[in-house]
Amino acid sequence: MSGSMLFEQILDPANRANPYPLYAEMRKVPVARQEDGTYVVSTHAELARLISDPRISSDDLPDPQKFRWTGHPVTDLLVRPVRAEIRKRHRPFIFRDPPDHDRLRGQVMHCFTPERVRGMRAKTQRITDDLIGKMRGKSRIDLVDDFSYPLPVTVICELLGVPPEDEAQFHGWATQLATALEPNQRGDEETRAKNEVCFNEIADYLQGLIKDKRKDPQEDILSDLANDRDGMNDFDLVATAVLLLVAGHETTVNLITNGMLTLLRFPEHGERLRADPEIAPRLIEELLRYEPPVHYRTRLALADIPVAGITIPKDAPVIFLLAAANRDPARFIDPDRFDPDRPDNRHLGFGGGLHYCVGAPLARIEAEVALVSLVRRLKGVSLTEDPPPYRPGASLRGPRHLRLALNGAAEG
Amino acid sequence: MTRAPERIVVVGASLAGLAAAHALREGGFFGSLTLVGDETHAPYDRPPLSKQVLRGLYSADTTLPRHPDLRATFRLGQPATRLDLSERAVELGDGSRLPYDRLLIATGTRARPWPNPEEAALAGVFTLRGRDDAQRLGARLRGRPRRVVLVGGGFIGFEVASTCRDLDIPVTLLVRDAVPLAATLGPRLGGLIGEVARERGVDLRVESEIEQMEAENGRLLAVTLKDGERIETDCLVAAIGTLRNVEWLDGSGLQADAKGLRCDAFCRALLHDGSVAEGVFAAGDVARWPNPHDDDALVAVEHWGNARAQAETAAGNMLAGDASAMRRHDHLPDFWSQQFGLTIKLVGLADSADSFAVMHGSFEERRLVAAFGKDGRTVAAASIDSARWLPAYKAAIRERVPFPPIEDAVDQPHIRVQEP
Known part of the structure; x- marks a missing residue:
């Protein structure tokens, strides 16, 4: 070749x-x-x-x-x-260079505190337990639709401060906008037009939400960013919120799904994780090397x-x-x-240099909670097809479905 | 081929000593391993001492993590007093002798004491080097002195000044030179840090020295400067540099003096005639070695990163058998400091540079990367609050690329080559 x-x-x-x-x-x-x-x-x-x-x-x-x-x-x-100029100037910081990148990223890091991220562990565990609870008595599931997707969506929405009732809307927007991170798709006129419509919708929604957060600040990242006196302008605020939302969605979905796929392909490692959850951090680092989400x-x-x-x-x-x-x-x-x-x-697996993944600590927690809970609670689980069907993206690469046969789920 | 060592003695139980011990075990050394330290503390980390420990955020217990299976004997609170090369033994303060097959000398440095011993002994006069120093000075700062006078225009002085300002304690910082930190960062960057210190409320005096101290009942009361000014103070910190711990090597035959213990590119200690002292190696602040990044000019580097890297190189070479299997110590000196809300990093050595250019950011933003050149090639780079690009400059320095090194880059002003 x-x-x-x-x-x-x-x-x-x-x-x-x-x-x-x-x-x-x-x-x-x-x-x-x-x-x-x-x-x-x-x-x-x-x-x-x-x-x-x-x-x-x-x-x-x-x-x-x-x-x-x-x-x-x-x-x-x-x-x-x-x-055109405004859009060009108000790109999310993943597509920007210093000094703007550093300023915007710094403001996000300021809100993405270790305490706040660690604080998401209990919440992640609760959502995980709910989702696995729904698998009890089932013999077939699609891990992507039933678990890997809803978990990070709920976590990132909670962290940003998106009301739970609006989460479903976000799901559609995030999936569409993720194509902007697929270089081979973003040049396509039709995709670009769809993304523009989608971006306008999400921007309008977020503008409204930002207004709410200014009136009535909550314990969330959007409230912090919106009320920071030396903070970013509204264009940057929307661009940043969209970035966090999309990045927080599409990548963790892959990490969890690839993780389960890998553990089912090499059952000795799944068994080891079940017996000794303490190995989770090392196992997840290896996963980030072996089957990275990006x-x-x-x-x-x-x-x-x-x-x-x-x-x-x-x-x-x-x-x-x-x-x-x-x-x-x-x-x-x-x-x-x-x-x-x-x-x-x-x-x-999280990139490197200036643009090293902002959400890495959160992704590690989500993957750890998810994989440990899955291997401990799903009973008699096996792949029904290998390889599974993949989503089209070559950059954000991961299964579209991961259909599993199982014998229900143990109580949490 | 020399015989594989059975007994290894490491003199110096700090960062370099402990790193060497770990590297020796990882390198497959199963024999007896003894670490000698003059302090009673187990090996501990120094960088937090002038920052978080002084400020009271961390305890002074900065003990370094140790592998549970290190199997080393620690002889702590025991200074080495003599080296007998012919008998291959180290003598300790209690008169005991430690025979060795390989010896690593990592005795480091100590704070240079205040030159006037009577003044140095006054209550309220401090130096800062070890854990105990940090604990004493930290306790004094928590007692809220009226004014701290810092003597010395180096990084320790600046970090302590920054900590004092964080604690809202008035500080006068006396610097002998015209510009602070110039020896390490050059006058331009040193001047910038000095400016930031002043903005943060430090009473910074350049070209300023103490004539004498004034005391009452053995307690510091005030200092008089050479220009006659009198400053009332109840706490003085002398951060006037370091002395190398080489006195115990007097008469051993090793080439050791105030500049350090001379060693070759493989960390082997050298005798007065320039030949290699069989089985004796050196690492860390005490070692003076040929720096391949500066045409083998001799240098002793008092940085955290070098201590670790050199200890690892030395440990590898101690187990190597003969010189053909040894590795050169080619660590590129690097260094960081945190003060006044800024993170300052340096790679390479800028002290002999003849040219300087801002590569990213600007002085105005107080966020920049600057490169240093010497004889047309790139020898060092410094960053203030923007270290992410430094790896590229590190590679450029290693490869000795022409100065200025990296053009047409992101966030780059028009490159103007100036004097450092």
Whole structure:
């Protein structure tokens, strides 16, 4: 297979269930130019290096709108350019560079305190127990719809301060907006139009919610951000809230589902976790290496960057293939083996550098509570199909369904 | 090939000593392992002492975590007093002798005492180096002194000044040079930190020294400066640098002096004639070694990161058998400090730099990355509240790339090369 076409193969949904052989092929050239001029970074050493290189920008979203004449001078010459500029300036911080990125991220980190995150453990356990409670007496479940999806949605809504009755609405919005994080989908005109409609809806809703939080502040992140005197403007506030919501949704779903899938594929590890929940933290780190929820992220080269014997040219799109670096034999012994006892497991499952996952501590808690509870309470559980059907995304990669046969669930 | 060691003695039971002990066990050493320390405390961590411990947020018990299966004998409260290279033995304060097959010298440094012993002995005069020092000074600060006078324009002085301001205690900071912190960060960044300190209410005096102290009943009352000004104070902290703990090596034949214990690139201690002292290694603040990132200029690095890294290199080499299996100590010095709400980091050594440029951020924002150059290549980088890019600069320094190192980058002003 030609190395310059490899990434296209990776994007092909036919390879979603097992992209790892393609990643191994990809790693043969640590930084590989694709036919369209994109550079794919797939080895651990090169990725760890470039992820902290200030010549690589995260501001790589395409311009918000293609210019189309409507014939109406006010629209064409005033409204459109201004709107486009505002949108461009009010991107979530995952798509921004310092200094704006640092300011916005800092304000979020300020609210995402360790106490607050730790405080979510009990709540996560309660939601988990409720969801597993509903599986009692059942012989078939879809782990994604019945568990992996509702759990993080409820947790992130609670943390942000979205009223429970509005959660269902958020579900639809989050699923649609997650496509903005799928680089191969966001260029598509139809997707972009849908995202715009969706973003306007969610923005209107959040504007209303922010108003409420200012009138009547609660113990939640949105209240904190909305009432911070030196805080962000409303555009940034909405963009940030949407980001937290989408990121808090789509990634943890994959982590939990991939986790259960992996434990069912290697039942000795499921058994070990059941017997000794203390191994959960190590097991989850290994999961983040072995089946990470985010497989790649995109960047933009701002300058010619020499690396691994080649030069990434200025303006080239760059793809950080995190999931391939996680399986790099030059960094991890026997990388295709799932081994929670792995020493020095410096995986890139949460990314790295400036944009390292803000929600990592929360994700760890959610995954731990979920997986420990599932292995302890589900009885006689097995996969009914392997591989399961996957969602289309190659970046936020995870099963669309994980249908399990079981013998009910034990009491909590 | 020398025989595998059966007895290893580590003199110095602090960060470097303990890190070496761990590395020796991880490296497969099963023999007898003894750590000698002059303090009675088990190995502990120092960075919190001038910050959280002084402020009363942490207890002074900053004991470092120890592997439960370390199987080391600790001889604590026992200074090493003499080294006998021909007999391969270390003598301790109680007269006992510890024979060794391999010896690691990690005796570090101590606070330089106030030069006038009578003044140094006054109640209210402090130095800060160890746990006990931090406990004593912390207790004094909680007793709310009227004014703390700090002597010394280095990082310890600044961190203590910052802690005092956090506690809302008036502080006068006396710096001998024209600009504080200049030896480490250069005058531009040092000046910036000095400015921040002043804004936080520190009475910062540059080119200022103490002429004499005034006391009543053995208690400090006031100090008089060289320019004649008198400042009333009941608490003075002398943060005027360190002395290397090498006196016990006098007469041993090792090349040791105020600059440190001379060793080679493999952490092996050297004799006066420049040859290797068989089986003797050095690590941490006391070691003076050829820095490959500065054309093998000799350097002693008093940083946390180096202590650990050098101890690990030395431990590996102690078990290596012969020189062909040894690894060079090529740690790139790095260092951090927290003060006045800022996190300052430095990689490489900026003290001999001849050029300087702000690479990201700006002085105005007080958030920046700056690079230092020497003879046209990049030798160091410092960050203030923006350390995330530092790994890229670290790589640039290791690879000796031309200065300025990284152009056309995110959040980068027009690069203007200046004097440091």
